[in-house]
Amino acid sequence: MKKLRSAGWFGKDDKMGFVHRSWLRNQGYPDDYFRGKPVIGICNTWSELTPCNGHLRDFAEVVKRGVIEAGGFPLEFPVTSLGETIMRPTTMLFRNLASMDTEESIRANPIDGVVLLTGCDKTTPSTLMGACSVDIPTIVVPGGPMLNGRFKGECIGSGSFNWMVKEKLLVENYTEADILEAEIGAARSQGHCMTMGTASTMACMVEALGLTLPGAAAIPAVDSRKKVMAQLSGRRIVEMVKEDMKLSKILTRKAFENSIVVNAAVGGSTNFIIHLLAIAGRIGVELKLEDFDTIGSKIPLLVNLKPSGKYLMEDFYYAGGLPVVIKELKKYLHNDTITVNGKSIGNNNSNPVCYNTDVIAGIEKPLQENAGIAVLKGNLCQDGAVIKPSAATTSLMKHKGRAVVFETMEDYHHRIDDPALDIDETCVIILKGVGPVGYPGMPEVGNVDLPLKLLQKGVKDMIRISDGRMSGTAAGTVILHVSPESSIGGVLALVKDGDMIELDVEKRKLHLDISDDELQKRKAAWKKPEPMATRGYVKFYIDHVQQAHLGADLDILQGGSGDEVTRDLH
Ligand code: FES
Numbered sequence: 001m002k003k004l005r006s007a008g009w010f011g012k013d014d015k016m017g018f019v020h021r022s023w024l025r026n027q028g029y030p031d032d033y034f035r036g037k038p039v040i041g042i043c044n045t046w047s048e049l050t051p052c053n054g055h056l057r058d059f060a061e062v063v064k065r066g067v068i069e070a071g072g073f074p075l076e077f078p079v080t081s082l083g084e085t086i087m088r089p090t091t092m093l094f095r096n097l098a099s100m101d102t103e104e105s106i107r108a109n110p111i112d113g114v115v116l117l118t119g120c121d122k123t124t125p126s127t128l129m130g131a132c133s134v135d136i137p138t139i140v141v142p143g144g145p146m147l148n149g150r151f152k153g154e155c156i157g158s159g160s161f162n163w164m165v166k167e168k169l170l171v172e173n174y175t176e177a178d179i180l181e182a183e184i185g186a187a188r189s190q191g192h193c194m195t196m197g198t199a200s201t202m203a204c205m206v207e208a209l210g211l212t213l214p215g216a217a218a219i220p221a222v223d224s225r226k227k228v229m230a231q232l233s234g235r236r237i238v239e240m241v242k243e244d245m246k247l248s249k250i251l252t253r254k255a256f257e258n259s260i261v262v263n264a265a266v267g268g269s270t271n272f273i274i275h276l277l278a279i280a281g282r283i284g285v286e287l288k289l290e291d292f293d294t295i296g297s298k299i300p301l302l303v304n305l306k307p308s309g310k311y312l313m314e315d316f317y318y319a320g321g322l323p324v325v326i327k328e329l330k331k332y333l334h335n336d337t338i339t340v341n342g343k344s345i346g347n348n349n350s351n352p353v354c355y356n357t358d359v360i361a362g363i364e365k366p367l368q369e370n371a372g373i374a375v376l377k378g379n380l381c382q383d384g385a386v387i388k389p390s391a392a393t394t395s396l397m398k399h400k401g402r403a404v405v406f407e408t409m410e411d412y413h414h415r416i417d418d419p420a421l422d423i424d425e426t427c428v429i430i431l432k433g434v435g436p437v438g439y440p441g442m443p444e445v446g447n448v449d450l451p452l453k454l455l456q457k458g459v460k461d462m463i464r465i466s467d468g469r470m471s472g473t474a475a476g477t478v479i480l481h482v483s484p485e486s487s488i489g490g491v492l493a494l495v496k497d498g499d500m501i502e503l504d505v506e507k508r509k510l511h512l513d514i515s516d517d518e519l520q521k522r523k524a525a526w527k528k529p530e531p532m533a534t535r536g537y538v539k540f541y542i543d544h545v546q547q548a549h550l551g552a553d554l555d556i557l558q559g560g561s562g563d564e565v566t567r568d569l570h
């Protein structure tokens with residue numbers, strides 16, 4: 001076995017060895033804990049302010065059981081937790097901060113291997129990005145989805161129903177009591193959103209990358225089998241340390257390609273793109289925005305989950321979960337990529353049984369062909385923009401319409417329901433100022449509500465274009481991640497009311513239909529907005545954040561610094 005990293009702290013017989021061990025002994029660890037046991041850091045994103053991760057305090061104890069059984073020394077540590085439904089202005093502003101916290105917490109401490117306890121959307125990519133920059137053996141334990149939401153005898157998806165509240169109250173005459181009942185019924189157990197939103201997408205992403213034990217992604221948070229998975233993960237990380245199975249051995253280009261294929265088949269969130277690009281950037285794998293289209297767009301949709309489909313994560317688990325999807329996708333995957341249990345992804349998923357083909361369709365009879373994310377190009381998005389066709393309206397995929405422009409989110413809120421607003425269902429809603437730099441933090445606002453007067457007419461969808469993101473739980477013909485963003489002078493900034501916008505998803509085209517002369521004139525007249533912050537982390541973020549097509553990581557965080565710290569604290 002390779003010399004343990006932790007021996008650099010605990011294995012010393014000098015003054016500093018004394019210091020490193022002595023204070024930790026106040027927790028009551030026997031002496032043999034400091035004599036050659038692999039130290040396993042349990043990186044916990046638990047927080048009462050991150051309700052989706054509220055159960056992870058208990059889970060850490062279960063992981064510890066496994067670590068101790070396998071002969072390791074578990075030490076739990078907290079990192080910045082990002083609660084999607086509570087943090088303002090958006091958790092995405094803090095994803096990179098949380099990744100820095102994770103990276104430095106791992107590197108600075110005597111940790112040989114790490115277990116990432118994750119759940120809510122950003123808690124998976126942030127911790128994984130940080131771990132990649134250190135590159136020691138790492139296993140992910142996804143916290144699991146909530147049980148299906150229930151309301152008026154039916155299943156409702158947390159994170160999906162909320163997008164319909166305006167319509168339900170104002171158009172379908174729901175009472176406030178109805179909405180309260182839905183609010184309570186949508187979140188009736190521990191866990192993260194149970195739609196195929198970003199949290200579930202991230203759980204599937206890490207399983208497809210090979211970073212969880214097989215089948216981990218779909219198990220509901222309150223199912224006892226989730227705890228079994230946590231305990232087994234605790235056992236396995238100790239072995240991984242002995243095998244020196246670090247992240248870079250698992251996270252190859254092929255593993256990333258597998259993840260893109262799987263994401264298309266599960267109908268995963270568009271946020272997947274931005275997070276996977278950032279993770280690849282940390283581990284040093286070349287991945288481009290165009291890869292998501294080239295590799296993923298021809299993949300069929302197999303999983304019938306909201307927001308694209310009908311069911312929820314609990315149903316997905318009972319139907320067989322991600323192993324069934326991976327088996328069905330065999331001909332599209334690199335089946336020889338290695339996973340945390342030391343076996344290949346093909347080996348791990350060779351024999352699962354599908355118990356409900358209405359929830360997970362077979363590859364011969366998919367729910368939809370060509371379901372992956374489409375990457376658009378054109379003068380409106382020179383570095384790209386994305387659309388999720390499986391969540392969009394087919395008749396709008398080729399469309400030319402008049403732009404109705406909102407300069408900021410506040411402008412949108414102020415005018416969208418104004419009866420005098422000149423808009424109809426053929427128009428294209430343009431929302432500016434919601435990119436990484438502009439908001440700042442690229443919030444999930446791309447799926448803005450339609451104007452009330454059109455909802456009342458029965459209009460269900462319209463083309464909406466922005467430099468922001470969209471919640472993975474939302475749906476619609478929504479074009480996102482326009483790059484370069486408006487606040488740094490992207491062409492989106494130059495769109496005016498009445499301009500014609502042309503979308504052709506099949507041709508991957510997004511075009512602002514004005515002459516080059518006019519475009520140049522508008523460019524020359526454009527004035528850069530004042531930065532949204534002049535101090536602190538937000539200023540630092542604005543100065544360093546990269547555009548969406550690069551994963552919106554900070555430029556200075558690209559790559560890694562390894563696990564070595566040459567200087568001691570004295
Ligand atoms: Fe946490 Fe949806 S709000 S996963």
